Amino acid sequence: MASSPKLDAKIPEGPLAEKWTKYRSTVPLVNPANKRSLEVIVVGSGLAGGSAAATLAEMGYKVKVFCFQDSARRAHSIAAQGGINAAKNYQNDGDSTYRLFYDTIKGGDYRAREANVHRLAEVSGNIIDQCVAQGVPLAREYGGLLSNRSFGGTQVQRTFYAAGQTGQQLLLGAYSALSRQVGYGSVEMFARHEMLDVVTIDGRARGIIARNLVTGELEKHFGHAVLLCTGGYGNVFYLSTNAMGSNVTAAWKAHKKGAFFGNPCFTQIHPTCIPVSGDHQSKLTLMSESLRNDGRIWVPLKKDDNRKPNEIPEEERDYYLERRYPAFGNLVPRDVASRAAKERCDAGYGVGASKMAVYLDFAANTDRYGKTEANKQGIHNPTKEQIRELGKAVVKEKYGNLFDMYQQITGENPYEVPMRIYPAVHYTMGGLWVDYNLMTTVPGLYALGEANFSDHGANRLGASALMQGLADGYFVIPYTIGVYLSTEVTRMSAEKAKSDSIDKLKTNHPEFEKALSEVKGQIEKFFSIKGTKSVESFHKRLGKIMWDKCGMARNRKGLEEAITEIRALREEFWKDVRVLGDANEFNPDLEKAGRVADFLELGELMCLDALKREESCGGHFREEHQTEEGEAKRDDDNFAYVAAWEFKNVGDWELNKEELKFENIKIAQRSYK
Amino acid sequence: MGSGNGQMLNLTLKVWRQKNGKAKGSFETHQVSGISTDMSFLEMFDVLNEKLIHEGKEPIAFDHDCREGICGMCSMYINGRPHGPKGGITTCQLHMRSFKNGDTIIVEPWRSAAFPVIKDLVVDRSAFDRIIASGGYVSVNTGNAKDANNILIPKTAADAAFDAAACIGCGACVAACKNASAMLFVSAKVSQLALLPQGQVERKERVLKMVSQMDEEGFGNCTNTGACEAECPKGISLENIARMNREFLGAELTTAKK
Ligand SMILES: Cc1cc2nc3c(=O)[nH]c(=O)nc-3n(C[C@H](O)[C@H](O)[C@H](O)COP(=O)(O)OP(=O)(O)OC[C@H]3O[C@@H](n4cnc5c(N)ncnc54)[C@H](O)[C@@H]3O)c2cc1C
Ligand code: SF4
Ligand code: FES
Numbered sequence: 001m002a003s004s005p006k007l008d009a010k011i012p013e014g015p016l017a018e019k020w021t022k023y024r025s026t027v028p029l030v031n032p033a034n035k036r037s038l039e040v041i042v043v044g045s046g047l048a049g050g051s052a053a054a055t056l057a058e059m060g061y062k063v064k065v066f067c068f069q070d071s072a073r074r075a076h077s078i079a080a081q082g083g084i085n086a087a088k089n090y091q092n093d094g095d096s097t098y099r100l101f102y103d104t105i106k107g108g109d110y111r112a113r114e115a116n117v118h119r120l121a122e123v124s125g126n127i128i129d130q131c132v133a134q135g136v137p138l139a140r141e142y143g144g145l146l147s148n149r150s151f152g153g154t155q156v157q158r159t160f161y162a163a164g165q166t167g168q169q170l171l172l173g174a175y176s177a178l179s180r181q182v183g184y185g186s187v188e189m190f191a192r193h194e195m196l197d198v199v200t201i202d203g204r205a206r207g208i209i210a211r212n213l214v215t216g217e218l219e220k221h222f223g224h225a226v227l228l229c230t231g232g233y234g235n236v237f238y239l240s241t242n243a244m245g246s247n248v249t250a251a252w253k254a255h256k257k258g259a260f261f262g263n264p265c266f267t268q269i270h271p272t273c274i275p276v277s278g279d280h281q282s283k284l285t286l287m288s289e290s291l292r293n294d295g296r297i298w299v300p301l302k303k304d305d306n307r308k309p310n311e312i313p314e315e316e317r318d319y320y321l322e323r324r325y326p327a328f329g330n331l332v333p334r335d336v337a338s339r340a341a342k343e344r345c346d347a348g349y350g351v352g353a354s355k356m357a358v359y360l361d362f363a364a365n366t367d368r369y370g371k372t373e374a375n376k377q378g379i380h381n382p383t384k385e386q387i388r389e390l391g392k393a394v395v396k397e398k399y400g401n402l403f404d405m406y407q408q409i410t411g412e413n414p415y416e417v418p419m420r421i422y423p424a425v426h427y428t429m430g431g432l433w434v435d436y437n438l439m440t441t442v443p444g445l446y447a448l449g450e451a452n453f454s455d456h457g458a459n460r461l462g463a464s465a466l467m468q469g470l471a472d473g474y475f476v477i478p479y480t481i482g483v484y485l486s487t488e489v490t491r492m493s494a495e496k497a498k499s500d501s502i503d504k505l506k507t508n509h510p511e512f513e514k515a516l517s518e519v520k521g522q523i524e525k526f527f528s529i530k531g532t533k534s535v536e537s538f539h540k541r542l543g544k545i546m547w548d549k550c551g552m553a554r555n556r557k558g559l560e561e562a563i564t565e566i567r568a569l570r571e572e573f574w575k576d577v578r579v580l581g582d583a584n585e586f587n588p589d590l591e592k593a594g595r596v597a598d599f600l601e602l603g604e605l606m607c608l609d610a611l612k613r614e615e616s617c618g619g620h621f622r623e624e625h626q627t628e629e630g631e632a633k634r635d636d637d638n639f640a641y642v643a644a645w646e647f648k649n650v651g652d653w654e655l656n657k658e659e660l661k662f663e664n665i666k667i668a669q670r671s672y673k
Numbered sequence: 674m675g676s677g678n679g680q681m682l683n684l685t686l687k688v689w690r691q692k693n694g695k696a697k698g699s700f701e702t703h704q705v706s707g708i709s710t711d712m713s714f715l716e717m718f719d720v721l722n723e724k725l726i727h728e729g730k731e732p733i734a735f736d737h738d739c740r741e742g743i744c745g746m747c748s749m750y751i752n753g754r755p756h757g758p759k760g761g762i763t764t765c766q767l768h769m770r771s772f773k774n775g776d777t778i779i780v781e782p783w784r785s786a787a788f789p790v791i792k793d794l795v796v797d798r799s800a801f802d803r804i805i806a807s808g809g810y811v812s813v814n815t816g817n818a819k820d821a822n823n824i825l826i827p828k829t830a831a832d833a834a835f836d837a838a839a840c841i842g843c844g845a846c847v848a849a850c851k852n853a854s855a856m857l858f859v860s861a862k863v864s865q866l867a868l869l870p871q872g873q874v875e876r877k878e879r880v881l882k883m884v885s886q887m888d889e890e891g892f893g894n895c896t897n898t899g900a901c902e903a904e905c906p907k908g909i910s911l912e913n914i915a916r917m918n919r920e921f922l923g924a925e926l927t928t929a930k931k
Contacts, residue, residue: 055815071802073842074744090822133818135811135871137835144825162835168743169838176810183806214791243738277711282719283740405741408766474815534726581731586792588734
């Protein structure tokens with residue numbers, strides 16, 4: 001298989017371990033005076049956008065940042081709980097850049113690009129240094145050194161954390177760096193603004209159309225480059241662990257303007273989430289993977305066992321992950337753990353009222369901690385109760401906020417009874433296709449963080465999204481953007497005398513007006529339909545189709561049906577949706593209408609991608625392709641590629657393939673046994 | 674208790690409606706029925722909004738995003754208390770099992786001159802961003818950092834800094850305070866950085882700038898009522914305010930006036 005000529009990944013020559021260092025020291029630079037005349041638009045203020053914007057402003061570029069929340073600090077990254085990976089080897093347990101690289105490629109089931117992943121592992125350590133320098137209070141040991149925990153898919157302890165609020169602390173670090181630049185006037189911040197289109201001129205990204213969500217005004221913004229750091233699209237499933245506002249609109253509009261969409265069907269279903277409790281459910285809540293460090297997952301050995309968990313004796317419990325995967329046990333990667341939970345529940349061993357849940361039990365480890373603590377405190381012959389209490393205190397320090405959250409939602413006390421958990425949509429590995437420079441197929445348009453497809457293949461390892469977002473923003477884009485912007489400098493000086501140059505016209509260029517009137521047209525359309533059904537109801541129905549037919553397990557028949565159903569739903573939406581209020585005011589329902597309209601197009605592409613990928617890999621499990629033990633069965637001869645979809649028309653795409661070459665890792669059947 | 678066993682509630686809601694920042698607002702009364710005790714407070718609002726849309730009436734605008742108590746976006750003043758009747762949680766973490774069948778619930782936006790209403794229950798909290806931008810950071814450019822373990826930080830200091838850093842910037846402290854003071858919010862950031870070695874170099878300058886910006890934004894004075902601490906969903910302690918006062922006095926005394 002050869003890659004499509006439309007896709008040039010621009011991977012530098014040379015041995016894997018030297019590619020980035022060499023490239024970094026030879027990329028074209030932009031001199032400080034020129035930086036001041038270059039404008040960069042950053043859409044998104046999460047870990048990727050916040051870190052990129054702050055760094056680019058520090059370097060001297062003129063930066064504008066957009067986010068739809070009321071403050072940059074509220075980007076969805078804030079919700080990340082468990083931790084961030086880095087190959088520091090502080091625990092002296094054999095970690096290294098190569099091992100992090102290897103774990104990530106293997107965890108991704110051999111569907112990621114080697115060069116990008118190696119670079120990610122190389123810069124991972126710098127991220128921790130940077131965050132600590134900003135004053136991010138990562139967890140420490142008594143000696144004052146940084147503490148680590150383990151996450152799934154690895155056998156070393158390389159995860160840095162701040163209780164169960166790692167994303168919050170890292171994001172507040174990036175936000176403080178960003179705020180500093182806002183204070184200096186180097187970044188202009190546009191909160192409560194939603195990007196509704198990319199403006200391209202002669203095929204290059206030149207700016208965006210954004211809606212001021214408070215006044216409803218449509219605004220034109222010019223940029224020499226546009227960075228989309230707009231997060232993932234898990235909310236296409238309606239129920240997910242994502243924040244309510246997370247959406248695909250920015251990426252989707254870019255896709256329709258020429259940016260190819262990479263591996264759209266690669267979705268991560270996270271094994272440990274609080275189960276659905278009823279029809280009213282608006283979102284699902286994650287219980288961090290870090291809990292699998294100390295929690296053991298089990299179901300009763302007997303079908304339909306209605307006893308309370310504490311009444312089921314040890315020998316009548318099935319610790320199915322430990323049974324099936326003795327080497328990794330409860331720490332197998334997410335896709336494997338999720339499918340195993342589904343398998344047990346489908347087979348009738350599920351627990352709780354809905355029977356769609358399994359137990360995550362902390363009792364054994366609480367007691368183990370309690371004993372250690374008793375020894376530390378010099379308590380001889382402690383009672384069972386004493387041990388429990390001491391152990392609970394340790395567990396509370398590690399996961400207190402998660403346990404509180406669980407109790408708030410379910411009304412049950414997880415210190416006393418095991419948690420009930422079930423898999424839920426959590427993360428999207430797919431996203432805009434980018435080259436080694438993080439540039440999409442539209443020159444001047446970049447995608448960073450969860451919005452791009454790049455580093456996680458078909459399954460992301462825990463604690464690697466925060467790492468990737470910050471790597472992209474702090475340490476990759478500041479270098480790679482120079483490759484493009486240095487050509488802009490040349491162009492600008494060549495066009496200096498031109499009275500109608502892009503740099504003089506800026507938002508007065510007719511393409512801006514055109515894009516603006518298209519956006520306006522869509523908004524007017526929403527109000528003109530005056531249908532009978534709420535936006536929310538369409539979103540819910542789409543989510544159900546996606547979850548049932550493009551979720552944890554997929555098959556040809558289901559995917560074909562899903563495509564037909566989504567098309568029909570889309571048609572109904574554009575005939576019968578009801579959007580109330582006004583365009584020229586704060587109108588959350590209108591915002592949501594635009595987002596759901598885009599999900600209705602994306603959903604179809606996800607099903608199409610899942611249909612065309614006739615193999616199982618990572619989070620993409622095609623029932624037709626599994627081993628006898630029910631594990632995912634890859635087809636490396638035919639599918640070791642990135643599917644990069646080119647938009648032709650609504651419901652019409654062309655597939656372009658980027659061949660994945662594994663030169664440093666022997667591609668093998670993934671085994672965690 | 675536990676999910677799946679929810680009872681159903683019928684409730685009366687008195688909700689603040691205000692078209693925009695310039696318009697005059699007023700309360701609107703709505704009946705909602707069939708509310709499961711397993712629902713969150715915001716899911717109850719979803720039900721109400723669906724009903725309003727069905728009736729052709731404009732849904733009620735309210736801020737929310739993560740719905741798990743961490744983004745700081747949700748902000749309802751419920752029965753006279755920011756984030757509702759239970760301590761230590763945000764509006765989105767409040768569940769209907771905290772209410773009884775037949776209850777009347779009054780819902781208003783945060784009220785403070787520094788947080789003008791945008792629409793219905795949505796207010797403008799950008800003043801908080803401007804306070805952080807005035808000095809709530811360590812001045813370190815990307816790439817300037819040394820190895821993270823070169824800075825040893827005693828666990829107690831790291832933990833105390835973390836506790837202060839847990840602030841979600843929701844503004845409940847301001848809404849709870851009769852003077853609409855932002856001291857708890859500002860002192861949490863000042864404390865976090867004052868407790869850590871990384872924050873020492875700019876320690877004095879930071880507190881002076883942040884306090885001055887806070888005053889400029891029109892927040893009220895602190896008269897030590899402690900209402901902020903009582904209503905803070907993240908347990909940010911009054912000790913932070915005391916620390917900030919010390920920091921501020923110390924900085925004023927030792928910094929030469931220009
Ligand atoms: C509950 C939860 C827990 C997690 N825990 C972990 C963890 O422990 N470790 C880990 O590594 N990963 C974790 N993840 C994944 C990780 O948090 C995300 O992948 C990552 O934070 C995404 O960062 P981002 O910068 O790409 O996007 P986001 O943080 O999602 O930011 C998106 C930004 O784009 C803006 N935006 C989007 N669209 C528009 C538009 N049209 N116009 C204007 N602005 C727009 C938003 O306002 C926002 O500022 C977790 C995810 C969830 C859901
Ligand atoms: S101090 Fe507490 S109440 Fe005030 S903004 Fe922070 S979290 Fe909210
Ligand atoms: S919605 Fe995020 S804290 Fe409530």
